[in-house]
Amino acid sequence: xxxVRQLAAGLAVAALSMPMLAHADAxxxxxxxxxxxxxxxNNMPTDLAQRTTASAGPLLQEYFVKNKINLSPEQQKKAxxxxxxxxxxxxxxxxDYFNSAAVKKQFEDEVAKSYSAKFSADELKQIxxxxxxxxxxxxIKEQPGVIDNIAKNMLASAEKTLLPKMRTAAEKYGKxxxxx
Numbered sequence: 385x386x387x388v389r390q391l392a393a394g395l396a397v398a399a400l401s402m403p404m405l406a407h408a409d410a411x412x413x414x415x416x417x418x419x420x421x422x423x424x425x426n427n428m429p430t431d432l433a434q435r436t437t438a439s440a441g442p443l444l445q446e447y448f449v450k451n452k453i454n455l456s457p458e459q460q461k462k463a464x465x466x467x468x469x470x471x472x473x474x475x476x477x478x479x480d481y482f483n484s485a486a487v488k489k490q491f492e493d494e495v496a497k498s499y500s501a502k503f504s505a506d507e508l509k510q511i512x513x514x515x516x517x518x519x520x521x522x523x524i525k526e527q528p529g530v531i532d533n534i535a536k537n538m539l540a541s542a543e544k545t546l547l548p549k550m551r552t553a554a555e556k557y558g559k560x561x562x563x564x
Contacts (some may be wrong), residue, residue, distance in 0.1 A: 410498070415508030416499035417492060422515045423524055429482035429491055436478040440471045 420426055444463075448455070455463060481487060499508060514520045 412503075412508065413507035414498040415505045416496040416513065418505075419499060419508050419512040419515070420492075420495045422512045422520075425495060428434065429488065430479075433475065433478040433482045436482075437475040440474040441467075442473075444470070445518035 444467075447453075489499075503511065515524060
C-alpha cells in the first residue's frame with residue numbers, strides 16, 4: 385500500500401511538473417528563435433540555396449560520367465552555352481525548396497532544438513542581449529572577416545609546409561596507381 389502511494393505521488397508530481405517543463409522548452413525555443421533573428425541566422429536558408437546551386441556543375445558532370453557520355457565538340461559547346469540557364473533552373477529549385485513553408489518550419493525547429501540543447505533559456509537571452517549591443521553588432525559584422533583572415537593566414541602558412549608534402553604524397557600515389 386505504501387509503495388502504491390509513493391508511485392501515485394510520484395506520478396502526480398511528474399504530471400504537475402509537465403506544464404513547467406513544457407514552459408521551459410517553450411522559453412528556450414523562443415529565446416533560441418530570438419537569438420537566431422538577432423544574429424541573422426534566419427538568412428541561412430538563402431545561403432543554403434546558394435551552396436546547393438554550386439553543386440549544379442558537379443552533378444551534371446556526375447551524370448555524364450555515370451552514363452559514360454562523351455560529348456562531341458558540338459555537344460560540349462551546346463552544354464557550355466546552356467549551362468547558365470541550367471544553373472539558374474537548379475538555383476530556382478533550391479530557392480523554392482528552402483523558402484517552402486515546410487522547410488522554413490523545419491529550419492526554425494532545428495535552430496530551437498540545436499541552441500536549446502546547448503544553452504538554457506536564460507543563457508540564450510543573455511547571448512541575444514549581448515548581440516543587440518553595439519559591440520555585439522560589431523561582432524556580427526566583423527566576425528566573417530576575422531575568420532577569413534585567420535583562415536587565409538593559416539592556409540598561407542600551410543602552403544609553405546603542407547603543400548610540398550601533399551604534392552609528394554600525390555606523386556607517390558600517382559606512380560603507384562599508374563605503375564605497370
